[in-house]
Structures are given as C-alpha cells and as structure tokens.
Amino acid sequence: MTDQSDALYLDVVVRLRQAIADGVYPPGSRLPSEHVLAQEYGVSRNTVRRALEVLREDGLMASQQGARRTVLALPRLQSFGELRSFSRWARSIGEVPSGRVDVLERRPADLAEAHALGLEPGDPVVRLVRVRLLTGVPVMIERTVYPERVGALFAFVDLERESICERLEEHGIVFAHAEHTIDAVSADAEDARLLEIEAGTALLRERRRSTDHQGRPLEWSQDRYVGDAVAFTIRNSVAASPLVRDRPPATGK
Amino acid sequence: MTDQSDALYLDVVVRLRQAIADGVYPPGSRLPSEHVLAQEYGVSRNTVRRALEVLREDGLMASQQGARRTVLALPRLQSFGELRSFSRWARSIGEVPSGRVDVLERRPADLAEAHALGLEPGDPVVRLVRVRLLTGVPVMIERTVYPERVGALFAFVDLERESICERLEEHGIVFAHAEHTIDAVSADAEDARLLEIEAGTALLRERRRSTDHQGRPLEWSQDRYVGDAVAFTIRNSVAASPLVRDRPPATGK
DNA sequence: GTTGGAAACTTGTAGGTACAGGTTGTAGCT
DNA sequence: AGCTACAACCTGTACCTACAAGTTTCCAAC
Structure with missing residues (x-):
C-alpha cells in the first residue's frame, strides 16, 4: 500500500497528501502534532517534519510556532x-x-x-x-x-x-x-x-x-x-516565496 | 558583523548570500562541501544544510547527490x-x-x-x-x-x-x-x-x-x-516547484 | 462571568551519530 | 594513451537528544 519510493519521508508525503485529499484533514482543520504523526506512521519526528516541509512548499500547509499546523488547501496533482x-x-x-x-x-x-x-x-x-x-x-x-x-x-x-x-x-x-x-x-x-x-x-x-x-x-x-487558454498559478507564503514582482527586463525582442 | 536575527541558520544564509554576491562563489562554481562550510562558520552540518535549503528555494543553488553544490545565479534582494x-x-x-x-x-x-x-x-x-x-x-x-x-x-x-x-x-x-x-x-x-x-x-x-x-x-x-510596467519572475526546479500551469478558472468577471 | 496567569503542549532551532548511494579523482593495468 | 577499478569524498536520509519560543487550555481568583 505504501509506494515504491526509497525515501521514507516521501512515503509520508504521499500518505499525508492522500489523507488530505480524502477529507481526513479538510482545509481549515488542524493537523495532529508532529509527535502524534510520527507515532502514527512509525517514523521519527524529523522525518515527519521533512515531509511536512514538502507539503508546505506545495502551499497545502501553514505552520506557526507554538500552534498546530493548519491545512490550507486540497492537493493538486501536478509536478x-x-x-x-x-x-x-x-x-x-x-x-x-x-x-x-x-x-x-x-x-x-x-x-x-x-x-x-x-x-x-x-x-x-x-x-x-x-x-x-x-x-x-x-x-x-x-x-x-x-x-x-x-x-x-x-x-x-x-x-x-x-x-x-x-x-x-x-x-x-x-x-x-x-x-x-x-x-x-x-x-x-x-x-x-x-x-x-x-x-x-x-x-x-x-x-x-x-x-x-x-x-x-x-x-x-x-x-x-x-489569453483565455491558460493561466499560471503560484502559492506562496511568508516563509518561502519564490515569486518576484519585477521591472520587465529589457530583453524583449 | 553578523546580523541581528536569532536563528543561527539565517546568519549562515545571509553570509553565504553575501559571499555569492561578492563573487567568492561565482555562478557556475561549486561550493565547498557542507563539512567544510560547517567548520568555516562554526556550526553543525545540519545548520549549514538548513541554510543551503533556503538558498536552493531561492533558486541560487543546485544540488545533486554525490557532487558538490553548484551556484546557479546571483542573489536578488526581494522578499x-x-x-x-x-x-x-x-x-x-x-x-x-x-x-x-x-x-x-x-x-x-x-x-x-x-x-x-x-x-x-x-x-x-x-x-x-x-x-x-x-x-x-x-x-x-x-x-x-x-x-x-x-x-x-x-x-x-x-x-x-x-x-x-x-x-x-x-x-x-x-x-x-x-x-x-x-x-x-x-x-x-x-x-x-x-x-x-x-x-x-x-x-x-x-x-x-x-x-x-x-x-x-x-x-x-x-x-x-x-503590460510593459511589470513582470513576474519565478525560479523553480525539479525538487521544488510552486508554479503551476492551469486552465483558467471560470471566476473571470 | 470575566480575567490573569501558570501549566501543558507544539513548533522551531541546534546539536549529535550512522549509513546509503552517488560522484570524482587517482592509481594501476592493458 | 586509454580504460578500469577502487578509494576518497560528498550529499541524502534517518534516527536521537535538548532546549527555546510561541500558543492553547484550564483553573483559580476576583
């Protein structure tokens, strides 16, 4: 039932993403603590943190020191x-x-x-x-x-x-x-x-x-x-922000 | 000379970014190994890795198992x-x-x-x-x-x-x-x-x-x-990709 | 009932160890 | 000279501990 990837934390990523998609942790709800998740998946807290980091980069997750993590959105299946x-x-x-x-x-x-x-x-x-x-x-x-x-x-x-x-x-x-x-x-x-x-x-x-x-x-x-055929979507947060507003470069042909 | 932030790894981020901007590690060159950087900055390898992770998210850095990290670009100063x-x-x-x-x-x-x-x-x-x-x-x-x-x-x-x-x-x-x-x-x-x-x-x-x-x-x-006043810029990589190409949502006014 | 504050809980940071698996460079052989 | 095999090196993963710093909960005092 787990996937074939060799990295343990990627396993956890897949299973957490699935749990969110399945409505176990709906958007707006709070995740169990890292400690609990670690026990649940039988891995160390470090490994859970590594997995949650991936989900945060995907914009699915908010985190705030002291409070449990909040689920922000449903996963999308793109890469x-x-x-x-x-x-x-x-x-x-x-x-x-x-x-x-x-x-x-x-x-x-x-x-x-x-x-x-x-x-x-x-x-x-x-x-x-x-x-x-x-x-x-x-x-x-x-x-x-x-x-x-x-x-x-x-x-x-x-x-x-x-x-x-x-x-x-x-x-x-x-x-x-x-x-x-x-x-x-x-x-x-x-x-x-x-x-x-x-x-x-x-x-x-x-x-x-x-x-x-x-x-x-x-x-x-x-x-x-x-214009009406495609759009680009970006999620970002205070912690990690890859999107930048720029002056247009003068490279235009 | 170090900054006022309390997090040690952010210190390392700032110093590494500065070193790249100063041409110590020009784009295309390879960084010293994590072990060396850890000794150089007097922190653990973990802390160096945490810092390098931030730089990778910024798109400044490429990494590949087994080989030293490659500097990809000069830092930009936006947040x-x-x-x-x-x-x-x-x-x-x-x-x-x-x-x-x-x-x-x-x-x-x-x-x-x-x-x-x-x-x-x-x-x-x-x-x-x-x-x-x-x-x-x-x-x-x-x-x-x-x-x-x-x-x-x-x-x-x-x-x-x-x-x-x-x-x-x-x-x-x-x-x-x-x-x-x-x-x-x-x-x-x-x-x-x-x-x-x-x-x-x-x-x-x-x-x-x-x-x-x-x-x-x-x-x-x-x-x-x-159109010619602004542009948005995104850097991404196989490892972390926050940008998504989408069908336009039907929210249009 | 409301408020204040302490206790319990949770995430963030920093350090350590060990090993797996990939790359690079060297030395020796053909 | 060129090729191969091995050793050294480097990053990635996974586990552990400890403490710092913030949030939530709950109880007691007002």
Missing part, C-alpha cells in the same frame, strides 16, 4: 514535469497535444542568444518555432533557442508529435531548473497568423531559461499563450 | 514583503508609490465574493478599487474585496498614501499566504479610463487570495497591470 512539458501538461488535463513546426534552423547565435545560453556570439545554435495545439486548437507559440549539443539530438525526435523534453531525458539531458518571467503583450501580425486570432489580442508571454543540474543552459524560450 | 505590498515593492526599486481611490464601499457579498472569502452571501464586505501609480504614472488597477473585520480597520489607514498591508500588520492582521493566478486580458473601457491608456491594450491580470496563518481569508483581489 514540475507538467510545467516543463507542454505535452505532459496537456495530457494531464485530458487534451491531445500536438505541434506544428514553423521554423527549424541551425545558425550562429546573436548577442542576446549567446548571453542567455552562456555561449560566444557566432557559436552555432538551433532555433525552433512551433505552434502548439490542444485538440487541434492553437493555444501557444513557442520560440526557442537551444545550444548545439542539445539541438543536435532533434534528429531523434518527432517534433510534430513528441515531447522534446521527455525524449531528451532518454539521452541524458535533464531539465532540472528554470527561471520564468511572465508578462503581457499584444499579438503582432505573425502571432495573429500562427495562432489564428486577431492582431492586438492580449497574450500571456512566458520567457524561460532552463538549465541542467550544474546550471548549464539547455534552452532559452519565449512562449506566447492565448 | 515576500515586496510581493505583498505594492508600496514596499515600489520603494525598493526607487520609485514613489501612491494610490487614487476610485471606489470604497461597504455592501453585502455576492456569491463569488462570499465563496472566495469563506463567507455567506449577503455578509458585509468592503470593496476597494484603487489606481496605483509609480512616480505619478498609473501602472495598476487594484480591485479588492475584504471581509468586514479587515475592512473595518481602513478607518485608520490613509488609502491614498499608505500601504494597507503594512498598516494592518500593526493591528495584528498578517498576510501570511497567498495564491496567485496570472493571465492576460485586454483592457476594457473602464481599465482604459483609469490607467489612461487605449482600450484593447494587453494587461497582465493577477488574481490573488491572501490568508492569515490559519488560512482565514483576508482579501480577494483582482489586479490589472499595464
């Missing part, structure tokens, strides 16, 4: 995987993902691209422009630049149907970190053509730099979503 | 405080914040408001519409609904000049958690009038539900930012 991969996300909401390649070229990096990918200007990069569709309806334009060592592997990927990042993982390329910048722009003529909408429509722009475990850049992407 | 409070954020980037109250009324909650604030329809709420300005230029419309116990305290706040959330903290109301949903919309006629822009311009919409430590709703807000 970094779904964030990284349009395909994975699409499938998780029951839609059929696909892609239409508009541009795929190998060319020397310009200044901005070189800077974003940690290369020298002129180094070869692979540029890919794809329109992404949910069950046939265009919802996003993806304009991405990859360093050559990544782009070279595209020979093995069916770009119209497969998930790049899922396939690259099989070749040892792991998208481990990402920095996202989100703002709003109006659709220009090309956006309008590709997304089959009117020019001037509000689009959600996500600029993203992804790296591997060592921080080596793997992609630099500028995605534009149709 | 949840700056995210919660427009005023605090504005001051942190050297601008002068102000506000122009458009609507301030006490009225019964409608269905959506009651649901968002955990009240019964008809319960009294306080609605506030403000235009927020940076050094005199309108950049945001804030449409917020507060439960009465919070709105009642507005008598003590100068809404045109002061930060609500800073003042409320003095009365024991702490904005501890928030859930943000971000998407793009076009400016309608009222948006255009208040922000002094053309109708149809792309706006960044942030819908936010803030709660206190116990998860009791404190505000429900729908903010609209001028």
Whole structure:
C-alpha cells in the first residue's frame, strides 16, 4: 500500500497528501502534532517534519510556532514535469497535444542568444518555432533557442508529435531548473497568423531559461499563450516565496 | 558583523548570500562541501544544510547527490514583503508609490465574493478599487474585496498614501499566504479610463487570495497591470516547484 | 462571568551519530 | 594513451537528544 519510493519521508508525503485529499484533514482543520504523526506512521519526528516541509512548499500547509499546523488547501496533482512539458501538461488535463513546426534552423547565435545560453556570439545554435495545439486548437507559440549539443539530438525526435523534453531525458539531458518571467503583450501580425486570432489580442508571454543540474543552459524560450487558454498559478507564503514582482527586463525582442 | 536575527541558520544564509554576491562563489562554481562550510562558520552540518535549503528555494543553488553544490545565479534582494505590498515593492526599486481611490464601499457579498472569502452571501464586505501609480504614472488597477473585520480597520489607514498591508500588520492582521493566478486580458473601457491608456491594450491580470496563518481569508483581489510596467519572475526546479500551469478558472468577471 | 496567569503542549532551532548511494579523482593495468 | 577499478569524498536520509519560543487550555481568583 505504501509506494515504491526509497525515501521514507516521501512515503509520508504521499500518505499525508492522500489523507488530505480524502477529507481526513479538510482545509481549515488542524493537523495532529508532529509527535502524534510520527507515532502514527512509525517514523521519527524529523522525518515527519521533512515531509511536512514538502507539503508546505506545495502551499497545502501553514505552520506557526507554538500552534498546530493548519491545512490550507486540497492537493493538486501536478509536478514540475507538467510545467516543463507542454505535452505532459496537456495530457494531464485530458487534451491531445500536438505541434506544428514553423521554423527549424541551425545558425550562429546573436548577442542576446549567446548571453542567455552562456555561449560566444557566432557559436552555432538551433532555433525552433512551433505552434502548439490542444485538440487541434492553437493555444501557444513557442520560440526557442537551444545550444548545439542539445539541438543536435532533434534528429531523434518527432517534433510534430513528441515531447522534446521527455525524449531528451532518454539521452541524458535533464531539465532540472528554470527561471520564468511572465508578462503581457499584444499579438503582432505573425502571432495573429500562427495562432489564428486577431492582431492586438492580449497574450500571456512566458520567457524561460532552463538549465541542467550544474546550471548549464539547455534552452532559452519565449512562449506566447492565448489569453483565455491558460493561466499560471503560484502559492506562496511568508516563509518561502519564490515569486518576484519585477521591472520587465529589457530583453524583449 | 553578523546580523541581528536569532536563528543561527539565517546568519549562515545571509553570509553565504553575501559571499555569492561578492563573487567568492561565482555562478557556475561549486561550493565547498557542507563539512567544510560547517567548520568555516562554526556550526553543525545540519545548520549549514538548513541554510543551503533556503538558498536552493531561492533558486541560487543546485544540488545533486554525490557532487558538490553548484551556484546557479546571483542573489536578488526581494522578499515576500515586496510581493505583498505594492508600496514596499515600489520603494525598493526607487520609485514613489501612491494610490487614487476610485471606489470604497461597504455592501453585502455576492456569491463569488462570499465563496472566495469563506463567507455567506449577503455578509458585509468592503470593496476597494484603487489606481496605483509609480512616480505619478498609473501602472495598476487594484480591485479588492475584504471581509468586514479587515475592512473595518481602513478607518485608520490613509488609502491614498499608505500601504494597507503594512498598516494592518500593526493591528495584528498578517498576510501570511497567498495564491496567485496570472493571465492576460485586454483592457476594457473602464481599465482604459483609469490607467489612461487605449482600450484593447494587453494587461497582465493577477488574481490573488491572501490568508492569515490559519488560512482565514483576508482579501480577494483582482489586479490589472499595464503590460510593459511589470513582470513576474519565478525560479523553480525539479525538487521544488510552486508554479503551476492551469486552465483558467471560470471566476473571470 | 470575566480575567490573569501558570501549566501543558507544539513548533522551531541546534546539536549529535550512522549509513546509503552517488560522484570524482587517482592509481594501476592493458 | 586509454580504460578500469577502487578509494576518497560528498550529499541524502534517518534516527536521537535538548532546549527555546510561541500558543492553547484550564483553573483559580476576583
């Protein structure tokens, strides 16, 4: 009944998340104390704390010194995987993902691209422009630049149907970190053509730099979503706050 | 030279962050091992790990079992405080914040408001519409609904000049958690009038539900930012991912 | 009934130990 | 030179103890 993961605290995470989803600890209620949970699951208080830390990062839990923890929300079943991969996300909401390649070229990096990918200007990069569709309806334009060592592997990927990042993982390329910048722009003529909408429509722009475990850049992407097709959600708290309000960087193309 | 915080690991966080900012450990380099850092700072390995965990949550650090930690990025100096409070954020980037109250009324909650604030329809709420300005230029419309116990305290706040959330903290109301949903919309006629822009311009919409430590709703807000005035930035990783891509909720006004 | 304060409880911090499992570098062999 | 195998090293997990600091509960005094 417990899961197959080797880490004990992940077991506890799964079981607690399930208990919350099952209504054992509804939102607004208070969890039993760490001491009690430790006894209940047969682990040490440290291990329970480690598990609760994960739930707190997910925004399910509030904690306050001296008082028992409060359940804030019901768990959602998404992961970094779904964030990284349009395909994975699409499938998780029951839609059929696909892609239409508009541009795929190998060319020397310009200044901005070189800077974003940690290369020298002129180094070869692979540029890919794809329109992404949910069950046939265009919802996003993806304009991405990859360093050559990544782009070279595209020979093995069916770009119209497969998930790049899922396939690259099989070749040892792991998208481990990402920095996202989100703002709003109006659709220009090309956006309008590709997304089959009117020019001037509000689009959600996500600029993203992804790296591997060592921080080596793997992609630099500028995605534009149709406004009413997607939204991004973040939970945060005083204790841990990854979301930042910024002046818009002057990287805009 | 160390800071005034009582928690030892926060001391280590501050000193490590400073060391990274000073170029002692530049991005891409590897940190000394936990053991070495522990000796260096005169604390236990546990305490160092606690500190490194904070830096990892900030996206400054990558870690991989067996290998030393990699520095990913230079630290930025923002906090949840700056995210919660427009005023605090504005001051942190050297601008002068102000506000122009458009609507301030006490009225019964409608269905959506009651649901968002955990009240019964008809319960009294306080609605506030403000235009927020940076050094005199309108950049945001804030449409917020507060439960009465919070709105009642507005008598003590100068809404045109002061930060609500800073003042409320003095009365024991702490904005501890928030859930943000971000998407793009076009400016309608009222948006255009208040922000002094053309109708149809792309706006960044942030819908936010803030709660206190116990998860009791404190505000429900729908903010609209001028597209080129702000952007939101998030860093995430396989290990910890607070950002979620969503279908847009059907809460839209 | 209300209020004040002490006691019990709960989370946060700091330290320790031990071992598992991954990575890195070295030394020696082919 | 290149490859392999091993040793050293490093992070991740799990357990333990002790105390600090905050909250809740409850009882006694007013």
